[in-house]
Amino acid sequence: MTVPAQKHGNASLAIAEALRHAILRGDYTPGERIIQDQLSAKYGGSRIPVREALRTLESEGLVRLVANTGAWVASLTASECSEVYQTRERIEPLLLRFNAPEITHDYIAELDELAKKMENARDVEEFLRLDREFHLGMYQRVPTYLLGELGTRLWNTTQPYRRAYTMLVDTNNLGIVHSEHHMLVTALRDGDLDLAEQVVALHIRRTRLHLERHPEVFTIKTDNTH
Amino acid sequence: MTVPAQKHGNASLAIAEALRHAILRGDYTPGERIIQDQLSAKYGGSRIPVREALRTLESEGLVRLVANTGAWVASLTASECSEVYQTRERIEPLLLRFNAPEITHDYIAELDELAKKMENARDVEEFLRLDREFHLGMYQRVPTYLLGELGTRLWNTTQPYRRAYTMLVDTNNLGIVHSEHHMLVTALRDGDLDLAEQVVALHIRRTRLHLERHPEVFTIKTDNTH
DNA sequence: TATCGTGACATTGTATCCAATTCTGGATAC
DNA sequence: GTATCCAGAATTGGATACAATGTCACGATA
Structure with missing residues (x-):
């Protein structure tokens, strides 16, 4: 290329x-x-x-x-990845708050659509693509000075491990993930921003705790770590 | 040079x-x-x-x-600076939590010393130097993957406006700032990490609200903004 | 007078070449 | 068999030269 x-x-x-x-x-x-x-x-x-x-x-x-x-x-150790997730836990609710004014009814319908498509995702790659669109899309409704970039960075650096983890648990064993997505959509539809922030934080927190129980995800890197 | x-x-x-x-x-x-x-x-x-x-x-x-x-x-508009402060409000408490294990009694004594020196700072530059040492020093007790860098970045990008603001209010009109520093030292000494987190967040929040009331601080930049 | 080319100039972007450093693999010593 | 050392190769870092781009003053035109 x-x-x-x-x-x-x-x-x-x-x-x-x-x-x-x-x-x-x-x-x-x-x-x-x-x-x-x-x-x-x-x-x-x-x-x-x-x-x-x-x-x-x-x-x-x-x-x-x-x-x-x-x-x-770049490669992350399990604890570095955990740190990134803990950072996301604090940053993403704030990002949601910044973007709230532009999360319109029409856009909430799109989010709902995405959440449903994710449930029927055929393979891991499709799931990852939709998941990214669901979360990052929500954070890019309003242009920000650095929060948007920061959110994207935190998401990007953990991407290989998200992929490995998703492959590990398989796409049809993601019941809780889908529930949380729907809870978020509902909170947004109700205009309950505080609840929406909490759902996002919990979503990230739960994923982190899961990841921490699967250290084998972090052994995919080659040995020339330096 | x-x-x-x-x-x-x-x-x-x-x-x-x-x-x-x-x-x-x-x-x-x-x-x-x-x-x-x-x-x-x-x-x-x-x-x-x-x-x-x-x-x-x-x-x-x-x-x-x-x-x-x-x-x-780089130059910031008032609203961009406000965004940075809101980000700090979420990040610095987390940084404090990460560093807590290494914030020993000896180090708390150093912090106390710094807080006192700040009250007697002769000029703005000395105050800024001590303030930076007080806050950022606390966040560099434990090496982190990105939180430390992030905290430093948020601090650095707002430095010119912190300087302009401090010059505006003068060093001897910073009573509340000093109180907050002492409150933080006390909370750390008591081992009350939740309170310490809250004091940090409030400290940043109050400063942000003050800054938002002084838009003239953001006019120091030259006109070739692009 | 205001607006729009238009040119020279200032500044940035990239290629090529060379220097400095690190890495590799084998020879040697123990 | 293992460790150490030393070429030579592979790779990165930096200097110079040139190409591409943007800036800005100046003058022509409406």
């Missing part, structure tokens, strides 16, 4: 976007080494924009850079 | 550090344009490490980059 980079001044951006997508898609495993030359060959260009793209992704927590040594796809 | 950068692979780091310090120190005003050539001349080197340093600082929220156009020292 060669990124055209038609215009000058967008190569690093385009590479960052492509690599971010590839990582979230699961094309790379956590802990995998990234070689600048390989990326510049793949996307067509010199190593300079690749280096800038790696810096960008590092700041998003998706890549880990070590001076004079190299870059790796 | 020329950064030595003796070893290969540290120039961008050194430049980032120097520039970060300069911004926090107030050498640049929010909204000020940053020219890559000027920085590379100042710190001695080519523009490549300067560019990487700018990317790093952008990810910290201290610099704003626009493709093909340039870089500016």
